[in-house]
Amino acid sequence: MSTTTQSERLDTVVIRIAGDSGDGIQVTGGQFTNTAALFGNDIATYPDFPAEIRAPAGTLPGVSGFQLHFSSTEIYTPGDQPDVLVAMNPAALKVNIDDLPANGIVVCDTDAFDKRNFAKAGIESNPLEDGSLAKYRLFAVPLSSLTVKALEEVESLTHKEKVRCKNFFSLGMMYWLFSRSMDGTLAFIEKKFAKKPDIVKANSIALRAGYAYCDASESFQVRYEVPPAPTKPGLYRNIAGNTALALGLVAASSRAGIQMFYGAYPITPASDVLHELVKFKNFGVITHQAEDEIAAIGSVIGAAFGGKLGVTCTSGPGVALKSESLGLAAMVELPLVIANIQRAGPSTGMPTKTEQSDLLQAMFCRNGDLPLPILAPSTPSDCFEVAFEAVRIAIKYMVPVFILSDGYLANGAEPWKLPTSLDELPEIDVVYATSDQAEGFQPYARDDVTLARPWVRPGTPGLEHRIGGLEKQELTGNVNYEPKNHQRMTALRAEKIARIVQEIPDLEIDGPDSGDVLVVGWGGTHGSLTAAVRNLQGDGKSVAHIHLRHLNPFAANLGDIMKRFKKVLVPELNSGQLLLLLRARYLVDAIGFNKVEGQPFKVSELMARIEELLG
Amino acid sequence: MSTTTQSERLDTVVIRIAGDSGDGIQVTGGQFTNTAALFGNDIATYPDFPAEIRAPAGTLPGVSGFQLHFSSTEIYTPGDQPDVLVAMNPAALKVNIDDLPANGIVVCDTDAFDKRNFAKAGIESNPLEDGSLAKYRLFAVPLSSLTVKALEEVESLTHKEKVRCKNFFSLGMMYWLFSRSMDGTLAFIEKKFAKKPDIVKANSIALRAGYAYCDASESFQVRYEVPPAPTKPGLYRNIAGNTALALGLVAASSRAGIQMFYGAYPITPASDVLHELVKFKNFGVITHQAEDEIAAIGSVIGAAFGGKLGVTCTSGPGVALKSESLGLAAMVELPLVIANIQRAGPSTGMPTKTEQSDLLQAMFCRNGDLPLPILAPSTPSDCFEVAFEAVRIAIKYMVPVFILSDGYLANGAEPWKLPTSLDELPEIDVVYATSDQAEGFQPYARDDVTLARPWVRPGTPGLEHRIGGLEKQELTGNVNYEPKNHQRMTALRAEKIARIVQEIPDLEIDGPDSGDVLVVGWGGTHGSLTAAVRNLQGDGKSVAHIHLRHLNPFAANLGDIMKRFKKVLVPELNSGQLLLLLRARYLVDAIGFNKVEGQPFKVSELMARIEELLG
């Protein structure tokens, strides 16, 4: 290590790597993430995929990004803005540079800064020369040519293939800059490309070369160190929301001891749940790619009727299509789970962007009076917990349960402290009606506590009966049009949902029990709200935060908590949907803070708004 | 006329005629209605069709009913309970008798009261003999045999055919009982059966025979007179809601000077709108029976894109299916009208029963933040006004407009004071973008006042452009994922709807400006609420009534009015849907009065509840 460079200590760093979808950005980011995690930093990541599959190389829509926040303290978000930006081409620079604060570090591959790429990115003059980057700490490095040069010895590869190794060269640079070991990534390369030895060789060389380059060149005066974070001891795994959701479902199915039938139709950003579940056939998981969303939920209702764990996953437009069938499922009172990985709407909207604007749809998309339970995970790993909980409630109450995740949780990742033994995953009891109840059996008799009706599997002798979407007579379940019966059944269906409050622990307040401002959030905004509120608490402000996992029914103590604060702020990535429900239910004059940009909240903007309220 | 009978004067009478669907109940009822109307009574009617097409004759599910309320004073509903029940068979008696108050008149066809029919109706002993009708004024008449006897001379008819004339015999009796002229019905018979002279003869004879029978037989001691009501002079027509809706649409299309494209999929109770509109091809109306609801609204969106007046009609389950497409229509900002003739839900529910439980579905069925205007007719004839208004707003604001009617309005009928000249139907301006705007044309530029975008018809040279469901850039309408643009467009779409308040006249209060109880209603409950409130006002109670035609946006003065009353009661045929919106928007502690029986409110139960509140 060159003697002139000194080393500086940082609490927390945000790196963003950006380039063409073809540049292996996500792999590079993933590697740095694992290295940071293994080192003991707390981490949070967020990939930013382009809307197009493979927009032409070098164009703005073709830019793919990956942001990593790693820290020596507990963190809750991938970070508002990067401290370091690695831009593989002009387009990547143009798309991302405005997010970089003054004095931020920007690393560019000078080889990619040529006329052709300027044209593709719609850039007039060369930003590396026209001074437009003056306020940043610019490191213009010929990544491509340096990589190719380093790979001279590897004859077997074409020039093009060699250039493609530049992402590892840049990764090597980052490892040097942040004083990281390359071992983990070297091992990864060995494993990943095992079948192609020369690729293994090339990537390993490129990685080392990037590291060595910084060591040798005096370009960086400083290198940084971010010490490990004090995290709860245990076994950890970095996990994205959709993967966690899939695992939670498999875990629930296995702890309930019933086979899972997953029927779904692909849609961004929900498709990955299917891609995960198809890997678990050895757990007996049946996956069915249906012809559309209506068929998907239909198949799930059929499986539930057959006594299986029926699950479907989609996004907003798909929920719209499933809404009629949801009415049927709730009318026949069969258990199933429907997850909506929310994306920016309305209509097709912005499929790759995140939003929370389908809450009221989940509440009211159906004809008639028909409340359903709604759960929302708050972080990527929480998707596991919520999936498990949703299955438990669905089966216990014989009801379809909504999960509202979103694109941010689905693709974002965080360390997940793994359960160490099965006991941490409570068993889920499943009780099917049996033939010995045949005497005077009533398919719509109800459990005293849950009001659930019995789950009767076809194939059970003596319990033969018929169900359907027409109003049914209390107890017998026969078609019935009597006025009083309809009133009674409508009330029973609602009361059953209301009783789920029995399952909901009191909300815990992050902060004082009472005070000036209470921040009420739900779902994927948990990280940003926590960060914002904790920061302000750190400044001694009288502000607290509660985060709702249960959107319907609400936790029993929600109303009381709100009363204890002077002001209630409800930040949502929509135009005020939870806000409407809170005002209607509790007549509390809550204030909305609503962002509809397809982007998560920035901690800074949240803090600003809260401080405004604090006056 | 036999001298012993005296005549008695009544303000108002409710008759219910019930029998097999095959018994011509609806015709009989319709005739009495016309006669009463021509005589000058105020009237309101409600048919009660069986759920099945033709359930086996004599069975309970096979019973069809028709209720007529006619009066010498202004009336608002078909009446809570009948004063007179005509039961053509035991099943009809069993189904309806409990609604009859003590001392009510019940007329039965003794010929139909035999073992076979008792069995079919599940009756043990003969109600005509077992004293179970003691508390009523029973008139047991051998309708069938008397009719057959009266028709001896008509050789050409079979016995069966003769029996089928008994409904006119019974009608004749009613005409006598209520001192009505038979001329109108005799004329009707001539016209209706013109092709079958012997049927004309038979029915006319039967009618006269029924009348004569009462005259001769001393069975009725009293006959009644219900004087004409003081109604606004003008030309009237008795009209049902679905017919009025269809006429309103045709009128709007013709006053807007654009062709109507009606795309729909049959569903109870909306199908009749299609059955009406197919008759108006001479007005250029294109009717398309689509393969499903999704295709129906799709075709309507296509027609709207083409510059036509697109309209679709359905019921709750159909709205669920249309919700994704509604999102598209609102995103591309094309005008269309979607009417939901609500029925009892959830799911398939009770298709032939009425309810108001799809309001929140209309508000929130779509993914994303996407408010839409919602209008609700308050009486059968008001369906005409609302349809006309919906078309006007849709075109002026370039937006899909919801109409929420219901089964009660759809099938119920009332006198409609007809417009006497076209001037009573304001013209609706339609402005299409033209080629001379080609220079720098922007498909998403907006009108300053309405925020409507231009309506551009394919076929217009120079204005070629592309639209779609992805988020669009302000002004250009090109696909755009920029955060600020999405926020802006979301706000613009919402603001456009909010501005429709410009079209909404201040709510008029029926009753004092302030006081103890304000009753807030919407849609088809108008009649019952008006009757209940006026009755209480008559008793000097401090109660007022406002009825919302606009559910979104609300009339500007709604909030203020509610503040001026000690208590706000919101009666709805659902579990509290408008209630939720009012509480959320105005933080008013309104109280719900919710009935979910598939039946309209009874005036009596409304009065009882309001008086409770008055304390």
Added chain:
Amino acid sequence: MNPTDTLTRKDFVSDQQVRWCPGCGDYAILASVQGVFAQLGIPREKIVIISGIGCSSRFPYYVDCYGFHTIHGRAPTIATGLKASRPDLSVWVVTGDGDGLSIGGNHLLHALRRNIDINIMLFNNRIYGLTKGQTSPTSEFGKVTKSTPLGNIDRPVAPISFALSAEASFVARSADVFGAHLQDMLKAAASHKGSSFIEIFQNCNIFNDGTWKHVTDRGSREENVLFLEHGKPMVFGKNGDRGIRLNGLQPEVVTIGENGITEADLAVHDEADESLAYLMSRVESPEFPVPMGVFRRERFPTLGESIHAQIDAAKAKNEPDLMALLHSGDTWEV
């Protein structure tokens, strides 16, 4: 398990009052189905009927086994999920020409191509019954109905042709009043492994009375109906002296005996020849007799077989272990 040997038609009569119009063709179909169910050797509790919405779809309420009256057009999707996850059940779908071919056409297509081992009965009365008489996708061009007072302007679809193009592995046709034949078709469908499709001509005596008169009338039946039988020449007619001959791909009605035509000249039905099946699905009265019977029958892997083969293989390859699964991937100890 209920004993199956002693089952009779009555065992499948539910306690619910049948609510179809008197004279409706559905009654006869109900009786045939109940009769066949008693003969399948399948215990009552193992039989499930799933329907959509329509008069025909009221069917499950009247049969005493497991039943599900779902929503309009979606019965095939629910049957798919049930049968895929419960291969032990005998799953029957009841649908109508509107339920199955209008709103439900796509689900029908996919249920058929997937070769799920279910039996789909489509009651074709060429009208919307429950909604009181609008056109259906099988209503004749020009037909006057409540929704088409000036005549239907949509060209009808042929259910059998549609089912064949949807890759259905068993395709048959019968009629409400063809009791014995209908029961044979139902039994054949039950014994076929794969998606079975049966079009059943049904009379709606209220809104489309007599739509199949030419086929069902005792008088004209023999002259207007051709009963297809595998491996047999296509003969019909009162005296069995008329038949179908193929002139290239053009079918023609010929009379045996007349100008030297013998049975040997007639087309021979082959349930494994999909082109022949399709060709026969196009022949219509009055030019031709209406073909009844099994148009196509072939054995392919069913969806259930494939699903469970994959699951078994996966299990054999890789023991399910939840903890191991959760702990897989890159983990680190703190």
Added chain:
Amino acid sequence: MNPTDTLTRKDFVSDQQVRWCPGCGDYAILASVQGVFAQLGIPREKIVIISGIGCSSRFPYYVDCYGFHTIHGRAPTIATGLKASRPDLSVWVVTGDGDGLSIGGNHLLHALRRNIDINIMLFNNRIYGLTKGQTSPTSEFGKVTKSTPLGNIDRPVAPISFALSAEASFVARSADVFGAHLQDMLKAAASHKGSSFIEIFQNCNIFNDGTWKHVTDRGSREENVLFLEHGKPMVFGKNGDRGIRLNGLQPEVVTIGENGITEADLAVHDEADESLAYLMSRVESPEFPVPMGVFRRERFPTLGESIHAQIDAAKAKNEPDLMALLHSGDTWEV
């Protein structure tokens, strides 16, 4: 109205940047369509392209005429309403194998049977492109995709067979790289009155690269493709010496010259013979060459013709008079 005689391909290039993956077959189709549009003699403003959702459905953005990128599977319904009410427009639908045959299969069926005068192009790449590589209804049985790592277990549907059974009056097939042939098919579709359906083989070089290799490869093309021409014998092969002979209803590949076979023995294509069309829709490689060209073309009344005939008749019979209409029925004076 824009002059049509001077139109060129460029006039149909919109200002929007094309966003398909480099190498995607959609580029070639786009070029062919733009080229044909310039030759139709139809002014730009009279042409409308309506699509669903999918990579292929991005199509309208890139063509400078009127366009509507709707929602998944519903394009045919929107095209129906537009064309039925605006017969003056030339309406084109772009859909994919998922958009058109999975979620949109039912709408495709009904748009075809109704014989609306629209032109439907189905880009068949046998995969879901936009959602990154799941099976589609045309994916081969056993195919490994992101959603089927152990192989696809759904039996595929044949778009041409489906279109024929849906009563489509014009059914054709071509491929992205068959520039001239594709353009001929597009022109033929444009000139056909009624619903036209064209299956276009398209390569998704990212998720299903080479799925049509056997058909499109310059080397093997002649041996693997049969170009159907009305009234012409079914000949194919580099030397034009191979052909299709019908043995009863069984097609077989024969070589002209070998054991006495002459062109006269070959099947002759007939666009009016739906049984032949169906039969040809079933032949598949490798046993057979893949048929390209017009499978079926017949003239029937279009939906638009029927609609407007009824309206005109109604108007002639009964002058529209709003006041008279409102005042009709039983009225009374007070």
